[in-house]
Each structure stands twice: as structure tokens, then as C-alpha cells.
Amino acid sequence: MKPSISVVILTYNESLHIRRCIESVKDVCQDIYLVDSFSTDDTVQVAQSLGAIVYQNKWENNYAKQFNWGLDNLPITTDWVLRLDADEYLTPELASEIVNKLPNLSNEVNGVELPLRRIFQGREITKGTGGINLLRIFRYGKAWSETRWMDEHIKLSSGKTVVFEHAFADHNLNNLGWWTAKHNGYAIREAIDLLDIEFNLLGNHAEEVNISDQAAYKRRRKHKYAKQPLFWRSFAYFLYRYILKGGFTEGKEGFMWHFLQGWWYRTLVDVKIYEIKKNCGTDVAKIKAFIEREYSISL
Structure with a gap:
């Protein structure tokens, strides 16, 4: 039943x-x-x-x-x-x-x-x-x-x-071209998330209660990651995953996964953050306007 x-x-x-x-x-x-x-x-x-x-x-x-x-x-x-x-x-x-x-x-x-x-x-x-x-x-x-x-x-x-x-x-059964295009779309949303941690763009940090213990732990680590220097952090994260946590033991598929998801994608996120900050500085209103104008995302 x-x-x-x-x-x-x-x-x-x-x-x-x-x-x-x-x-x-x-x-x-x-x-x-x-x-x-x-x-x-x-x-x-x-x-x-x-x-x-x-x-x-x-x-x-x-x-x-x-x-x-x-x-x-x-x-x-x-x-x-x-x-x-x-x-x-x-x-x-x-x-x-x-x-x-x-x-x-x-x-x-x-x-x-x-x-x-x-x-x-x-x-x-x-x-x-x-x-x-x-x-x-x-x-x-x-x-x-x-x-x-x-x-x-x-x-x-x-x-x-x-x-x-x-x-x-x-x-996911799609090819790697689809996968990389999809993650290009994810990257701006991840950039918004990291910018929100830094500038409280959305004003909803109180929502971080009542999630699972593991999700809360992951969120704390993300806040720590957000404070690290652009570009360096994505490289360090890849080394952590691929070398220290043993990703290198899983063959070509493991290398592709950790390189693409752990370094390339997170570097792309940092590129978008860099572009936003270069154009807007730390002005929250300008950041929101830039994201809406360039990515059609209204915050």
C-alpha cells in the first residue's frame, strides 16, 4: 500500500x-x-x-x-x-x-x-x-x-x-555543452547569493533558521567562503576537493566534475561578481539596477 x-x-x-x-x-x-x-x-x-x-x-x-x-x-x-x-x-x-x-x-x-x-x-x-x-x-x-x-x-x-x-x-543525461550553458545561468544566481551575504541585497537573512543541521552547516561555510578573495577562493576550493578530499582518485570523470563544478563554475561566479562591483562599487541600488538591466532579474 x-x-x-x-x-x-x-x-x-x-x-x-x-x-x-x-x-x-x-x-x-x-x-x-x-x-x-x-x-x-x-x-x-x-x-x-x-x-x-x-x-x-x-x-x-x-x-x-x-x-x-x-x-x-x-x-x-x-x-x-x-x-x-x-x-x-x-x-x-x-x-x-x-x-x-x-x-x-x-x-x-x-x-x-x-x-x-x-x-x-x-x-x-x-x-x-x-x-x-x-x-x-x-x-x-x-x-x-x-x-x-x-x-x-x-x-x-x-x-x-x-x-x-x-x-x-x-x-543529468544531457551533454557537457548543455551542462556548461546551464551553469552559466546558475552563475548569476550564485553571484546574487554571495552578494546578498555581503550586502544583504534581499533583506531576508532571518530565513536562515529552521533549516536542517547539515544545511545550516553548509550555509555557515558559504558565508566563510564569501569573505575570501575573488578568484583565489575558487582555486583553493578546487584544490581542497580534488587533492585533500580525494577527488583525484575518481578518474577522468572525477577530474571533470571537480574542475567544472568546483573551479570553472565558481570562477565564473567570481567573474560576474567582479563585473558587477567594477560597474557599481558597493552601491546596493546600483547593483540591483545592473542585475536587472543585464540579466533581467528583478531583486
Whole structure:
């Protein structure tokens, strides 16, 4: 018997992934919801053929805003909600664990953290960043996403969390050209996040409470990272991951992952921050105006 849980998946042109994602949850979730940003491929048709319920909402370049729109507007009737991205999926072991454990959790538990399994170029990446647990299951009405531009976490309004044993997988099947283009888009949102730490652009630092212990630890490390010199910090972070944390032991795929995600991407973020500061100095109003003019992001 399926537990009382719905899954919410954000999509835009995810034809390559959506079948795998839905099939991984179909024996676990009572309802499967897509919040689709008006895909132009057959994402919606494939999802509906597999029994998903599709709602569409305009994309505003913000994952947190789109996910919270789903929580506010989807006709969710289950006790629990699972958040998944389209290029993620439940492992069979996790699916069984959810079915067996979720109905028996005590009333004081409002969130469940799940271990993340990263797969890049067909290889599971286990070295460099350590184990990561993410709060992805929560009681409906007891949590929402932080309204951040990047690195957003699910936060509980009350209650405690538990950690399940088995993992969900993040495995994007697109080519590296797509991957680098996607991360170019991520870079401006990450730049906004780091500038927000420095200048409080968004005025919502109080939101950093009621996230999981691991998310809070990660956030503290990000604040420390934000204080380090531009460009040097991305190089140091790559060395930390690739040398000190053993990323070099994972072959060519490990090198590509840590170089691209740990150095190239974070250097690109610093390039965007440098450009913004060069044009605007430390004037918050000018920074916001520049980001809106150059990147069509209104803060």
C-alpha cells in the first residue's frame, strides 16, 4: 500500500528525464504533480501518459518561487510531500524505505532528509564533497522553500527531522555543452547569493533558521567562503576537493566534475561578481539596477 505522499516535480523541456523520474516514484506516491514552465517538447505529454497531473506556471528564473507556487496552488491532499527535480530519481532501496517507514513516523517528525547520490558522466562521484543529506520529504503545510536565488533549502515551520538510510540520485543525461550553458545561468544566481551575504541585497537573512543541521552547516561555510578573495577562493576550493578530499582518485570523470563544478563554475561566479562591483562599487541600488538591466532579474 502506498503511503500518503505526493511528489512535486518542476519541469521545463525535460523529455530526456521525466519518464525515469516518474517511474521511480509511481509505486510510492499517491499523486504525481508537475509544475511545468510551458515546455516546448513532449515533457507534458509523457508525464500525463504516466499518470502525472500537470499544472503550468510562468518561470521567473527562481526555483524557490516556482516550488512555493506549487505548494500554494496544487490540490495536494496527502499528508506528505516529496520534492524531486526531473533529472533526479529514487533508488529502489529508497522507494522501499519510504513505503515501509514513512507511515510509522511519530507526529513530532515533520521532515525527512535523504542522502544524495551524485552521478556525473555515468560515474557515481563519492569523493571531494563528502556525504550530503537534503530535506526532501515533509508534512504538507509544515514546510516551504527558502526564497533565495541559489542554494535554497526546504525549511520546516515546526517539528524535527529524521534521516533515511538509502539515497536518491541526481543524474543529468544531457551533454557537457548543455551542462556548461546551464551553469552559466546558475552563475548569476550564485553571484546574487554571495552578494546578498555581503550586502544583504534581499533583506531576508532571518530565513536562515529552521533549516536542517547539515544545511545550516553548509550555509555557515558559504558565508566563510564569501569573505575570501575573488578568484583565489575558487582555486583553493578546487584544490581542497580534488587533492585533500580525494577527488583525484575518481578518474577522468572525477577530474571533470571537480574542475567544472568546483573551479570553472565558481570562477565564473567570481567573474560576474567582479563585473558587477567594477560597474557599481558597493552601491546596493546600483547593483540591483545592473542585475536587472543585464540579466533581467528583478531583486
